[in-house]
Amino acid sequence: MKICISQKSRFSGIALMMVLAVIFVLTVIAAGFAFSMKVEMQLAKNHLNESEMELLAISGVEMAKYVLGQQLNVVNQPYDALNQKWAGGVGDTNDLLADISLDDNVLGNGSFSLKITDLERKANINAADQMMLQRAFTLIGVDAVDYSTAIDSILDWIDNNDNPRLNGAESDYYLSLDPPYLAKNGPIDDITELLLIKGITPEMFWGLAGSDEQNRIVLTNYNATGSTFGVTDKPVFQGGLYDLFTPISSGLININTASAAVLQLIPGIDENIAQRIVQMRDGPDGVEGNEDDIPFRNTGELINVPGIDNQIISQISRYCTVRSTFFEVQITTKMGKYQRTYIAVLRRANPRDIQTLFFHPR
Secondary structure (H helix, E strand, O other), X not given: OHHHHHHHHHHHHHHHHHHHHHHHHHHHHHHHHHHHHHHHHHHHHHHHHHHHXXXXXXXXXXXXXXXXXXXXXXXXXXXXXXXXXXHOOOOOOOOOOOOOOOOOEEEOOEEEEEEEEEHHHOEEHHHOOHHHHHHHHHHOOEOHHHHHHHHHHHHHHHOOOOOOOOOOOOXXXXXXOOOOOOOOOOOOOOHHHHHHOOOOOHHHHHOOOOOHHHHHOOOOOOOOOOOOOOEXXXXXXXXXXXXXXXXXXXXXXXXXXXXXXXXXXXXXXXXXXXXXHHHHHHOOOOOOOOOOOOOOOOHHHHHHOOOOOHHHHHHHHHHEEOOOOEEEXXXXXXXXXXXXXXXXXXXXXXXXXXXXXXXXXX
């Protein structure tokens, strides 16, 4: 009798353990399923947020188009300058854009902010000749021994043939690298292409001061010897080629928005004249983007800058403008704790014709 009771208890214990094991397995499966559902729900929510944030960014692009278009309609302002609303300046309290804000525009469940930068504030790398490139490399402090290779290689990269210049490089050079690639033999589309060109180092491109853009470098400069090209100890300008050139612009430099460094790329303008141009347009307080700025209404007004005469104006007029045509728009969207940045490039032909050349998340 005792044996039967003992066997019954043992069987009951085994059954209980099996039940517990089944419950444990089911619990694990249920937990895994719940976790998967949570992940799927979060992914779906993120996708929804991405879609809504992209729509917010598109709305931001449309606002940028409106602002840039209306700027052309502002009376007595036949120029683009840093004190205007599109550039983040104070604008005119009486103009069409007085009530427009570029920051924290609420729309639906989110908001967006705009930063508009004209591309004519830089020189166009595709239109740069040997003299302008030489001035650029001298400005950033590159030794003449080194920039001769870089300049010839840039011009070889852009031209439409495979005939290398004296110190340049064409496809036969780049195909010998690891990994190999072809010379562009066409206009530069993205300024980071310079990092693929023989003789261009990251220091030349970004400058000794560095740049937040360094985190976005995806291209690497390769050369056969693995050597880098030197930079002088005390460059005049702490920036790099990235700060001086753009691949997209009208080809002219806006004297109301260009930095003193970019102005020095123009033949006939040295460091002193460039600083005087900036000081004159900044007004009495010497601060850009506020009420007392005095933008140039046309390039002929450069005659008022000490050191510039009619001969110099005649020389530089083909390089300059007071209007900008191409603009980069940075749109920062926010929705709850989520934030995303998008980039668009616009071409403004007239108030009713502003094209989006490209738009993408950053």
